[in-house]
Amino acid sequence: xxxxxxxxxxxxxxxxxxxxxxxxxxxxxxxxxxxxxxxxxxxxxxxxxxxxxxxxxxxxxxxxxxxxxxxxxxxxxxxxxxxxxxxxxxxxxxxxxxxxxxxxxxxxxxxxxxxxxxxxxxxxxxxxxxxxxxxxxxxxxxxxxxxxxxxxxxxxxxxxxxxxxxxxxxxxxxxxxxxxxxxxxxxxxxxxxxxxxxxxxxxxxxxxxxxxxxxxxxxxxxxxxxxxxxxxxxxxxxxxxxxxxxxxxxxxxxxxxxxxxxxxxxxxxxxxxxxxxxxxxxxxxxxxxxxxxxxxx
Ligand SMILES: C[S@@+](CC[C@H](N)C(=O)[O-])C[C@H]1O[C@@H](n2cnc3c(N)ncnc32)[C@H](O)[C@@H]1O
Numbered sequence: 001x002x003x004x005x006x007x008x009x010x011x012x013x014x015x016x017x018x019x020x021x022x023x024x025x026x027x028x029x030x031x032x033x034x035x036x037x038x039x040x041x042x043x044x045x046x047x048x049x050x051x052x053x054x055x056x057x058x059x060x061x062x063x064x065x066x067x068x069x070x071x072x073x074x075x076x077x078x079x080x081x082x083x084x085x086x087x088x089x090x091x092x093x094x095x096x097x098x099x100x101x102x103x104x105x106x107x108x109x110x111x112x113x114x115x116x117x118x119x120x121x122x123x124x125x126x127x128x129x130x131x132x133x134x135x136x137x138x139x140x141x142x143x144x145x146x147x148x149x150x151x152x153x154x155x156x157x158x159x160x161x162x163x164x165x166x167x168x169x170x171x172x173x174x175x176x177x178x179x180x181x182x183x184x185x186x187x188x189x190x191x192x193x194x195x196x197x198x199x200x201x202x203x204x205x206x207x208x209x210x211x212x213x214x215x216x217x218x219x220x221x222x223x224x225x226x227x228x229x230x231x232x233x234x235x236x237x238x239x240x241x242x243x244x245x246x247x248x249x250x251x252x253x254x255x256x257x258x259x260x261x262x263x264x265x266x267x268x269x270x271x272x273x274x275x276x277x278x279x280x281x282x283x284x285x286x287x288x289x290x291x292x293x294x295x296x297x
Pocket of ligand 1: 096097098099100103129130131132133134135136152153154155158180181182196197198199219220221
């Protein structure tokens with residue numbers, strides 16, 4: 001097919017759909033469309049209004065190479081190298097997790113508090129632990145112009161991606177990267193601490209969908225023997241770094257609400273809220289400092 005003469009948009013879309021359906025990967029129609037659009041620089045409207053549009057050989061070859069990668073299980077957004085998150089178009093790299101729609105629940109849950117801090121203090125200092133692409137911090141910054149954020153990650157590669165995203169989005173002036181093992185190199189007090197840490201049990205990784213298991217960086221997934229290692233480390237030191245009136249928001253696995261709540265309460269924090277994702281699963285927990293004298297918000 002790749003060498004059989006002129007290729008049209010429709011030829012490519014049909015071939016992609018058939019290839020993915022036969023291989024049993026993803027959503028064949030959607031994946032074919034996203035790859036064809038990205039690698040030919042066309043839009044959905046082009047495919048509808050001009051399906052016989054010729055695609056130059058150079059671009060068709062790129063589409064075929066992308067189809068091959070998808071057939072081998074690589075996720076579409078990794079092949080494209082970008083993923084939408086909370087209205088932002090983010091670069092993803094081999095060092096970063098692809099930001100997920102579930103994580104938008106954490107952004108939405110923390111936004112009202114970030115705005116409230118800005119109303120009170122005309123600024124809000126956000127610390128994003130395990131920032132990856134910078135997704136959570138950058139989404140909050142994009143919504144609240146008075147806020148600033150530090151994005152922490154242990155992976156230099158992830159931080160480079162986050163910095164590039166901040167620059168592309170015009171947010172570099174309010175985003176500071178920091179290479180650190182959770183709080184190790186962090187100083188000061190923060191109005192908001194957010195984190196979507198690795199929370200998959202080590203022995204559950206082999207059973208994850210191939211898209212995730214084979215293509216996401218293991219350091220973004222593995223939460224230790226019971227999946228809770230990162231929460232223990234973050235909760236243990238969070239009281240030193242959270243402002244007395246601040247809030248800590250963490251993403252959790254669907255079955256971790258009780259365990260993660262117990263970890264943060266044992267560290268001396270107070271439960272302050274929770275949220276479910278669009279699928280109705282427990283996804284976000286919010287904690288507040290239990291220190292006396294904190295504002296009653
Ligand atoms: C589940 S990913 C979340 C990425 C991004 N925040 C998001 O929501 O899409 C977890 C991130 O934590 C980082 N990480 C893992 N262990 C860490 C540690 N000990 N200190 C700092 N970052 C860590 C990983 O490199 C990864 O980027």
